[in-house]
Amino acid sequence: MKLPTILALASLHSGDAFSNSRPSHHPSLSKLHNPTHHDGATFLSTASTDTLPTANDADTQSEQQQLSSTISKLKRVLAQEYISFFNPMVPSWYKADVMFDDPLTSLSGVDAYRKNVDMLAGRTLMGKILFDGAGINLHSVTGGAVSETNGNIEIAEIVTRWTLRVTAKILPWKPEAVFSGISVYKLQSGGKEGVTIVGQTDYWDSINIKEGMDSSIPQAQYQKVSASVAIQDFLGQLKPDGFRAVAAAPELPFELLRRGDGYELRKYPGFVGIQSPYARRDFGFGQLGAFANGMNPLAPSIMKVYNEDDDKEAKDKMMMWPLQYANPGEGSGAPSPPSAAVEKAGDGQWKSISLASQSERTVAVRTFEDAAMGPVVRNADRELRVMLKRDALTPMEGTEEFVVFSQYDAVHSMGKRRSEVWIDLEDGGHPF
Numbered sequence: 001m002k003l004p005t006i007l008a009l010a011s012l013h014s015g016d017a018f019s020n021s022r023p024s025h026h027p028s029l030s031k032l033h034n035p036t037h038h039d040g041a042t043f044l045s046t047a048s049t050d051t052l053p054t055a056n057d058a059d060t061q062s063e064q065q066q067l068s069s070t071i072s073k074l075k076r077v078l079a080q081e082y083i084s085f086f087n088p089m090v091p092s093w094y095k096a097d098v099m100f101d102d103p104l105t106s107l108s109g110v111d112a113y114r115k116n117v118d119m120l121a122g123r124t125l126m127g128k129i130l131f132d133g134a135g136i137n138l139h140s141v142t143g144g145a146v147s148e149t150n151g152n153i154e155i156a157e158i159v160t161r162w163t164l165r166v167t168a169k170i171l172p173w174k175p176e177a178v179f180s181g182i183s184v185y186k187l188q189s190g191g192k193e194g195v196t197i198v199g200q201t202d203y204w205d206s207i208n209i210k211e212g213m214d215s216s217i218p219q220a221q222y223q224k225v226s227a228s229v230a231i232q233d234f235l236g237q238l239k240p241d242g243f244r245a246v247a248a249a250p251e252l253p254f255e256l257l258r259r260g261d262g263y264e265l266r267k268y269p270g271f272v273g274i275q276s277p278y279a280r281r282d283f284g285f286g287q288l289g290a291f292a293n294g295m296n297p298l299a300p301s302i303m304k305v306y307n308e309d310d311d312k313e314a315k316d317k318m319m320m321w322p323l324q325y326a327n328p329g330e331g332s333g334a335p336s337p338p339s340a341a342v343e344k345a346g347d348g349q350w351k352s353i354s355l356a357s358q359s360e361r362t363v364a365v366r367t368f369e370d371a372a373m374g375p376v377v378r379n380a381d382r383e384l385r386v387m388l389k390r391d392a393l394t395p396m397e398g399t400e401e402f403v404v405f406s407q408y409d410a411v412h413s414m415g416k417r418r419s420e421v422w423i424d425l426e427d428g429g430h431p432f
Contacts, residue, residue: 063153064146070194071144071187075158078185082138082162086117092192102202103230120166132169133176138162139257139432144187155195158185159218161431163256168238177237180205180259182218205258207233215392215431244416245409249299252322257362257432262387264365265430268358270334271325273297274341275356277316281372284319285411291345291353295338298322300406300420305377307402320356332360362430364388364395364423372419377405380421394429 077090091110100107107113119127121134139161147154163180186199203209203222207229213221258265274291278284285301298321306315324335334357344350366384370376381403388395404422409415 061148064148067146067153067155067189067195071146071155071158074187074193074195074197075141075144078158078160079138079141082136082160085121085134085136086114087121087123089114089117093195093197095188095191095196095198098197099199100202101200103204103207103225104227104234130168130170132167132174134164134166136162136164137255143185153189155187155189157219158187159183160185161218161257163259171238173240175238175241177234178256178259180256181208182222184219184222204230204233205260207261209261209391211390213392218431221392242416243414245413245418246415247299247408247418248301248410248413249297251408252298252300252325254363257430260387260391262366263384264367265393265425265432266363266365267432268361268363269326269328270332270357270359271298271322272334272337272355272357273302273320273322274345274353275318275320276353278319279317281319281407282411287353288319288321291350292321292323292341295323295340298325300408302404302406302422304402304404305374307378307400326360334358362425362432364393364425365420367418367420369417369419371417372405372407377403377419377421380405381423384421384423388423388425394426396424396426396429399423 074093077093081089089110091114094110097109098113100113107116115124118124120131122128122131141158141160143156144158145156147156160183161181162183163178165176165178167174167176181202181204184201184203185197186201188196188198190196203218203224207225208222210221210223215221252268252271254266254268256264257267274288274297276284276287276291278287281301281303284303288297288301302320302322304318304320306317323338323341326333326335337355337357341355345353345355364384364387366380366387368376368380385395385400404424406420406422408418408420
């Protein structure tokens with residue numbers, strides 16, 4: 001079932017009709033089939049039974065080098081296609097009857113795929129009616145290695161990681177749907193460019209990850225599921241969100257790396273902020289609010305609470321507010337703090353307030369809507385750790401000694417609240 005059909009059905013019903021399943025994927029949301037392969041590689045025979053292996057060594061090496069150069073060019077072409085949202089798409093790299101397969105549906109041929117992408121991007125009449133604000137963020141393009149074994153040249157599959165957002169503007173409440181995942185490109189020697197894409201398979205992080213599999217081998221970690229699971233996942237993002245509490249401040253920006261099953265992975269830039277110990281959260285809000293008057297602090301408020309242990313002295317609960325963050329191109333470290341914060345911190349009535357900085361990092365996040373009481377926060381932290389283990393992600397060492405949770409809403413505001421638990425991930429403990 002294609003997205004226009006699903007949206008047409010969705011628009012006929014009220015929010016109560018939607019599934020209760022959890023709410024820049026590949027631009028099509030409907031792409032490809034991966035033909036039978038051997039460990040993600042296509043084999044090209046270069047050996048002959050009536051020649052000595054050494055006679056082909058030079059030819060084989062030359063062919064490998066040529067293929068490697070061509071595949072490097074293809075990876076650059078793919079990156080440009082993502083950046084431009086496949087406008088234009090470069091058909092010379094695709095087999096005429098290439099198969100595109102994703103969790104919702106399958107398409108055959110470059111023209112069919114291009115029409116589907118144009119619709120999603122709002123470049124067709126149907127797309128202008130259904131969608132708005134479509135955008136894709138490419139995280140990586142890997143694979144495509146060329147190797148030789150026993151006279152056979154092997155071409156490994158190319159894998160891209162991406163996040164896609166699109167607004168379903170046909171629905172009155174205009175929900176945003178988010179998909180993240182991978183695309184696996186099966187390659188074949190030959191064609192106009194020297195290498196041809198013969199199949200492309202998309203997987204979503206939210207439904208296709210197999211439990212306990214190595215996250216560094218995406219072809220092994222992802223599996224196909226029923227289209228009904230994909231439909232439920234999509235419709236779950238279209239239901240009305242209800243009345244939400246007012247945000248306390250503009251939000252600290254981040255790059256969404258993964259919308260997983262029950263959690264997100266985010267990359268936060270380096271930032272500098274202010275922090276203070278607190279006994280009650282409302283006192284902490286008041287203290288930091290008075291200090292940061294005129295400094296335009298950012299949301300969320302980030303709290304760090306150590307777990308109960310046998311230490312003779314209890315460790316302070318800390319609350320931090322971000323003030324400034326590093327812009328793209330400014331490095332992974334934190335920026336310098338505002339001069340007004342430097343002058344006041346730690347002095348006089350602000351003796352308990354200090355400056356704090358955080359380098360760029362990847363964070364696992366689980367959202368909860370119940371009041372951020374101790375048992376609720378710790379339970380959300382435990383649930384997130386189970387999910388990370390399931391999806392082969394590694395928390396940073398030492399994070400089990402405390403919980404970090406964040407609040408985005410203004411104090412005493414009305415409506416559905418937004419709170420989260422955060423767990424930093426080890427460098428190399430995730431595929432990004």
